[in-house]
Amino acid sequence: MDTPQTEVQTVYIRPASLSGTPTHYCPGCTHGIAHRLVAEVLDEMNVREQTIGVAPVGCSVFAYNYFNCDFVEAAHGRAPAMATGIKRVMPNHIVFTYQGDGDLASIGMSEIMHVAGRGENITVIFINNTIYGMTGGQMAPTTLPGQRTTSSPNGRDVETMGYPLHMAELLAQQPGAGYVVRRSLHDPKNIRQAKKAIRVAFEAQKRGLGFSLVELLSTCPTNWGVTPREALGWLEEHMIPVYPLQDFKVIPTLAELKF
Amino acid sequence: MTKELLEGNFAMAEAAVRAGCEAYFGYPITPQTEILEWMSHRMPELKRTFLQAESEVAAINMVYGAACTGTRVMSSSSSPGVSLMMEGLSYIAGTEVPVVLIDVVRGGPGLGNIAPAQSDYNQLNHGGGHGDYHQIVLAPASVQEAIDMTVLAFELAEKYRNIVVVMADGSVGQMMEPAELPEMRPVTRIQGDWPVTGNVGRPPRVLTSIYIDPPAEEVYNHKILNKWYDIQANEIRYKEYYLDDADFVVVGFGTAGRIALTSVRAARAEGIKVGLLRPITTSPFPFSQLDELSKRAQGMLVVEMNTGQMLDDVRLAAKGRLPVEFYGRPGGMMPFPDDILGEIRRLAHTPLTTEGDPRKRWMDRVRTGELMLR
Numbered sequence: 014m015d016t017p018q019t020e021v022q023t024v025y026i027r028p029a030s031l032s033g034t035p036t037h038y039c040p041g042c043t044h045g046i047a048h049r050l051v052a053e054v055l056d057e058m059n060v061r062e063q064t065i066g067v068a069p070v071g072c073s074v075f076a077y078n079y080f081n082c083d084f085v086e087a088a089h090g091r092a093p094a095m096a097t098g099i100k101r102v103m104p105n106h107i108v109f110t111y112q113g114d115g116d117l118a119s120i121g122m123s124e125i126m127h128v129a130g131r132g133e134n135i136t137v138i139f140i141n142n143t144i145y146g147m148t149g150g151q152m153a154p155t156t157l158p159g160q161r162t163t164s165s166p167n168g169r170d171v172e173t174m175g176y177p178l179h180m181a182e183l184l185a186q187q188p189g190a191g192y193v194v195r196r197s198l199h200d201p202k203n204i205r206q207a208k209k210a211i212r213v214a215f216e217a218q219k220r221g222l223g224f225s226l227v228e229l230l231s232t233c234p235t236n237w238g239v240t241p242r243e244a245l246g247w248l249e250e251h252m253i254p255v256y257p258l259q260d261f262k263v264i265p266t267l268a269e270l271k272f
Numbered sequence: 273m274t275k276e277l278l279e280g281n282f283a284m285a286e287a288a289v290r291a292g293c294e295a296y297f298g299y300p301i302t303p304q305t306e307i308l309e310w311m312s313h314r315m316p317e318l319k320r321t322f323l324q325a326e327s328e329v330a331a332i333n334m335v336y337g338a339a340c341t342g343t344r345v346m347s348s349s350s351s352p353g354v355s356l357m358m359e360g361l362s363y364i365a366g367t368e369v370p371v372v373l374i375d376v377v378r379g380g381p382g383l384g385n386i387a388p389a390q391s392d393y394n395q396l397n398h399g400g401g402h403g404d405y406h407q408i409v410l411a412p413a414s415v416q417e418a419i420d421m422t423v424l425a426f427e428l429a430e431k432y433r434n435i436v437v438v439m440a441d442g443s444v445g446q447m448m449e450p451a452e453l454p455e456m457r458p459v460t461r462i463q464g465d466w467p468v469t470g471n472v473g474r475p476p477r478v479l480t481s482i483y484i485d486p487p488a489e490e491v492y493n494h495k496i497l498n499k500w501y502d503i504q505a506n507e508i509r510y511k512e513y514y515l516d517d518a519d520f521v522v523v524g525f526g527t528a529g530r531i532a533l534t535s536v537r538a539a540r541a542e543g544i545k546v547g548l549l550r551p552i553t554t555s556p557f558p559f560s561q562l563d564e565l566s567k568r569a570q571g572m573l574v575v576e577m578n579t580g581q582m583l584d585d586v587r588l589a590a591k592g593r594l595p596v597e598f599y600g601r602p603g604g605m606m607p608f609p610d611d612i613l614g615e616i617r618r619l620a621h622t623p624l625t626t627e628g629d630p631r632k633r634w635m636d637r638v639r640t641g642e643l644m645l646r
Contacts (some may be wrong), residue, residue: 032476062472067337068480077478083468085340086480088363091333094325098337098345099468101321102295106470123334128328 025077030061032081036046041234041241043198045073048079050208051111051138055082062106065099066091069121071113072077083143085114090121093128096135106163107218109136115145118154118178125184132189132223139180142231143252150236154178157255162236177255181228185261191223193262197230199248203258212272213263222264275450280415280440281306284374286421288346289314292457295321295345298332299353303442304376304384307348320459328353332360332373339369340479342467344426348374350442351392352383354400361435362401366481368496370429370462374422374438377550379604387604388442390526393581396437397555404493406500408436408507409555409646413530416451421552423454430462432503439554441577443527443606470560496610500556502569509533509552510561514540516549520619521565523586524575525551528607532575535612543618554582562589570618572596575612577605580631587630595624601645608646 028034030052038044050057056060061082066078070089087095093112100108117139121231128135144162145151151164155177159168169177171191185193192214196207207229214225230252232244278286288296295534296311308324315322331347331403338345339428342473354375364371377392379385394400396409408428418440425436461467468477470567483489515521515531525534529550547564547566551558566572571594574583579602590596599615601607637643 063470065341065470067470074482075484077480081471081476083471083476084478084480085369085468086478086482087336088333088359091329091336091360093332094330095337097323097330097339098295098297098334099337099341101323102338102341102343102345123326125332127330144360252293264552 016050018145021049025104028056029082032079034078036079037075038072039235041232041244042072046198046204047138047140047231048076050204050211051109052080053208054212058215058219060107060215060219062117062187064109065103067096067099067108067110069110069112072117073111073113073140074147077113088167090119091124092116092126093121093133093135093137097128097133100133100135104134106137107215109138109215111138112140113146113157114141114143114153118180121152125180125188129184129187129190129224129226133192134221134223136218137226138211138226139226140231141180141228141256142194142233143177144233144236146233146236157251170252172216175262179256181226181261184224184226186222189224190226190262191264192225192267193215194260195228195230197248197253197258199230199232199245209272213267213270216270217267220266220270222266228256230258275452277448278415278451278453279306279448280418280445281376282310283415283453284348284418284422284438284440285310285314286453287419288372289318290425290454290456291423291426292344292459293320293346293426294343294459295338296347297323297338297345298347298349299325299326299328299331299547301350301353303378303445304348304350304374306445307374320483326643328356329359332357332566334433335371336360336364336369337365339371340365340367340468342464342469344430346372346374347431348376350376350378351380351389354392354395358401361407363481364435365401365405365407365496366403367479368433369479370427370433371435372422372425372438373435374440377439377441379602383602388527388577388579388606389602389604390528391439391581391602392439393554393576393578396439397557405496406503407555408432408434408503408553409439410436411439411554412444412524413443413526413550414451415447415449419451419453428507429570432499433496434499434503441527451541452632504556507553508558510557510558511550511552513548513550515541515547516571518545519570520544520616521569521572522548522575522612523551523562523582524548524574524614525554525582528575528577531607531609532612535607535616537612538609539616539620544616546620547615557585559585562586563591566590566593569594571617571624574598574605575607575615577607578601578602580634583631592626595626596630598623600628600634
């Protein structure tokens with residue numbers, strides 16, 4: 014009797030740049046998607062073995078466990094400074110930071126502004142979920158007006174707590190920035206666009222075209238107090254109007270790249 | 273090499289260059305800015321890395337990053353700037369990467385002033401940053417020592433994967449005197465099993481100071497403490513002057529120790545059997561040497577340009593066996609040799625006690641005008 018022949022085709026596989034370690038992220042959190050997109054780009058560019066990542070303090074503090082490349086772990090907000098130190102002595106390596114909104118836009122404001130100002134040839138993946146996740150849902154510099162958090166229990170009152178910071182817009186103003194865009198991870202179409210942007214950001218670094226940053230609007234169902242599905246809807250409905258998905262700085266050489 | 277007339281700050285910077293320092297990150301602050309300025313032209317000239325950071329906070333984290341790649345790297349600053357670096361230094365200690373820092377200490381607390389002081393002793397020798405860790409601290413008293421200790425700092429940092437601080441003060445940094453620079457050494461990168469260099473042909477490496485599992489953090493704390501005992505056993509350095517037959521021992525580090533040597537010589541000329549112990553490593557501290565001296569001397573005098581920070585370590589070593597007296601000039605003031613000579617005479621010719629608090633006795637004498645400040 015003939016054995017039936019089955020044709021096997023790989024349609025989905027873990028990128029080599031991911032380690033395979035199960036993440037500690039909450040169900041529905043978009044960190045996993047962001048990690049995968051970065052890993053796919055490192056694979057496609059074949060730069061995994063020339064890459065050094067810099068993990069932040071926050072939910073993604075253990076990012077180094079999930080990537081299959083060399084990594085260091087920075088102090089809170091200092092990832093861009095640490096990345097600078099690495100890139101200056103390893104200029105031919107790919108150096109990226111992966112930072113949340115508290116890390117990048119609050120305690121690390123000085124460091125992120127100055128890497129952009131210097132046109133430091135590094136790539137920053139900026140996760141904006143409008144909240145401090147690791148510490149349990151406190152107000153972030155990106156928390157929306159009126160948004161309830163554990164440290165703004167009646168909603169962010171702009172009279173006393175100020176307004177959210179628009180980091181991509183701010184950083185794009187710096188002449189040293191080569192590529193600064195905002196994307197979102199709330200549906201497949203936007204995820205594909207986010208991946209393209211991450212690719213361009215790493216290509217910018219590879220070509221020595223200055224500071225590159227992709228801000229990724231992300232969800233935190235746990236600390237927003239909603240289901241994962243509701244979180245995706247909340248992002249689309251409330252975050253995108255405040256944080257428009259745009260290209261804020263794309264130098265002409267990069268505009269011609271197609272992925 | 274021949275002796276040249278060199279300023280301390282330039283000399284330490286050039287010594288670092290010749291010791292093979294490949295990257296420098298810093299921020300301007302008086303009285304150490306000449307180090308940064310020297311590096312700003314010297315490092316690019318040699319195709320090495322120089323970067324003026326946006327703050328001391330950023331500078332030490334740039335150092336941290338470069339150190340993680342196995343690059344010989346340093347920063348320099350002065351007291352308020354070093355306070356800002358404490359966070360980064362704690363992370364560096366928690367990651368065991370070799371780093372050299374020069375602190376040209378100035379008067380404090382707060383903004384203080386830009387005059388020479390030794391008031392960072394506790395911050396550098398007894399912690400500073402959070403967590404349990406120890407730094408090797410070297411205390412130069414001359415431009416030549418500043419050069420030699422800068423070179424030694426890189427060797428010790430890499431030997432032990434530890435922070436090494438050259439604790440100079442404003443006078444060592446600013447004064448000029450004849451000194452000899454070392455030969456230029458080649459730049460090399462550490463080829464151990466830990467630097468992050470891209471994982472070509474090997475599994476990925478991670479350098480981190482996080483041990484989220486408390487038992488693992490406990491083990492790490494044990495590990496770096498045991499390393500510290502190893503450093504204590506092998507790296508204590510000090511200079512002894514006239515101690516063989518000394519009845520009285522003056523203890524001072526850096527500039528205060530150097531000034532005290534003049535006073536000790538003057539006292540010897542008067543027939544007082546006094547000697548000087550000048551710690552070169554204030555951390556690890558020469559406890560056992562002072563322990564031995566305290567068994568055979570009749571009294572000790574600690575001289576510092578602060579309000580008695582090393583004093584506590586000397587008293588710990590002396591174990592109450594003999595009177596320990598204190599003379600200090602804090603706030604950016606420096607003692608005169610005659611002032612210390614007066615204290616040595618007092619030590620030799622007046623009844624002393626092991627009771628009470630020597631720092632308080634000194635303060636009372638200043639307050640009542642018995643001790644004239646000039």
